[in-house]
Amino acid sequence: MIKSPRLKLMGILGANVLGLRHLSIRVDPVMGCNLACRMCYFSNAERRKAMKGVMTSAEMSEMSRCLFPRALQVVVGCAAEPTLHPDYVALIRLAKRYCVPHISLVTNGQIITYEHLEQMVQAGLDELIVSMHGVTKPVYEYFMQKSSYEAFVQRLDWLEALKTKHHLKQPSLRINYTVNPDNLGDLEGFFDHFGKYDIHTLQLRPMFENDGIYHRQMDAGDEERYRALVERFKVIARERGMQLLANMSDVHYEQQSKDARVAEAVYCYVSPSTAGHWGGSWKGLSFGRYSNVSGRRKELWGAIISGRGGRVGNIGKSQIL
Template sequence: MKFYTLLNISRKIKSQPLKLIGIYLLNILGKRHLSIRIDPSFNCNLFCRMCYFSSPSYRNANKGLIPESEFKDIARILFPYAFQVYVGCGAEPTTHRGFIKLVELAQHYKVPNIGIVTNGQLLSHDQIEKLVISEVDEITISCHGVYKENYEYFMKNSSYQRFIDLLDKINTIKNQHQLSKPEIRINYTVNTKNLTELTDFFKVFKDYNISTLQIRPVLNIGGSYSEAITDHQISEYNNIIDQIKSECSIYGVRLLANRTDIKYEKKNTNKKVAEAAYCYIGPNTAKKLNLEWGNINFKDFTKKIQWRRKTLKLIFKDKETSINKAAGNYDVFE
């Protein structure tokens, strides 16, 4: 089942305990129930102003990469139980020379949904061709400005032309091989400075065969820029989302947009399900868990992270009372 179909089904099921029980039963039965997010390298080639990687102190304190020699064991342990594997989760995966190997391993284990999240600036023609030929499901590309000025302002050290060339290359190579994958998803973090130009999104990008557009208001995650949409801009934001929604319908683009919690002030109704389903692997995971990937299996891993105990606690836990700080709190329009 494709991820966006699964997401829509999940959103229709209102009972969080019911979802958690379903995930727990899938674990007992040895079925796929995890969304694996992997940072093969904790590094980035850009200094995006809204990201923690724009902070020199953060960069200095967070470094490292997963040796490619460990990829096979990570895949052996986790990929048979994953309904989704995404390479890239906060850091830039293409800073690791062997990042495509993770995609190939996910395909070997027949993971239903495989993607890569990237700023795209380092992707070579050969790497793009490998991703296309392998028919990875989705390439998610960051874009925080419709036009060159804001794109390069927010994505410091980037090239807007390189981004446009990347979109061209993906579609050209897909056409050459007569393939429909990978789909292109654009992630646009909106703020006070780049809000208005969002109205021109399809004037610029309508011919690039974008499948999904995610629009989310900026969240302060430690970057050098975090000027959120102001109260007087909320009406403008909603009007722009209405326009974008209409245009997405015309061009057959799936829209993910935060409409209900623009300032991230509401309770998080999906936090517990995310805690149970999401599994993050990074350069420091083995050290933090005091394990060696080559010496354990999936059962050992779940014991290390106390997955069953924590999930049972989530099922019977009191109603979530924390404020939602998850940037992924969006509505889906198809």
């Protein structure tokens, strides 16, 4: 409703100063992954070596105390696989303790145990976001190296069974599919293979360069097929009462957005190395102090003064269709 990016940023700055909820927090409790998806930097041996670090339970607790009361959304898992952390479910419980309105977990789903999935369901997880890059076993396992197609399907079955067992509608299921020229054809059969599941959201994201070992971008012919497929999926989504998210306007992520600075202003990424970036720790840290030492407040002021847009990555390019 508010058109001016500068006015939006001023509102965000006001929420920051007053300690109101305004953040979308992404937390990687561990910097590692059990897979090596070809489009991801975890397939790059050198990048993989550099991805290290684990948050302790004490750090997660102190970080949550500092940030979660200011969060509208907490997403566990962002650049890595959160289920590698032995106590990742604690982050969901902490987000609930601080009354965060929306809590999600992003995972490839491969190593979630039945017990952990049940704990998350009972803890009140709002949304389970599962990544997949192929619909059939050959394509899925080709792009998601070290994965098991059967394990993926089993986790979806577990989720449905647990929601029925506990008489719950949550967590809702969201599927994230990263589209490239070699898995686009596979995507056409998505509902033939996965239509039996109660999918709340399907997000289609054209691949962008992410330092992985796979580099093929969609050409004009691929884009035409992709757009036609999205149009067909729009009809199916309406029939199913499902939300479809798709990047249709900028499939190569080249355009600038006037709201890029707004997205950056509410986006808050936390990893095992976050506190080390300002040479401190989460222990006893107030939100005001965090905003100053992390540079968030200074960046907000700079964005308000400049009034310029910027580039938004794959998160900010999808539209609800």
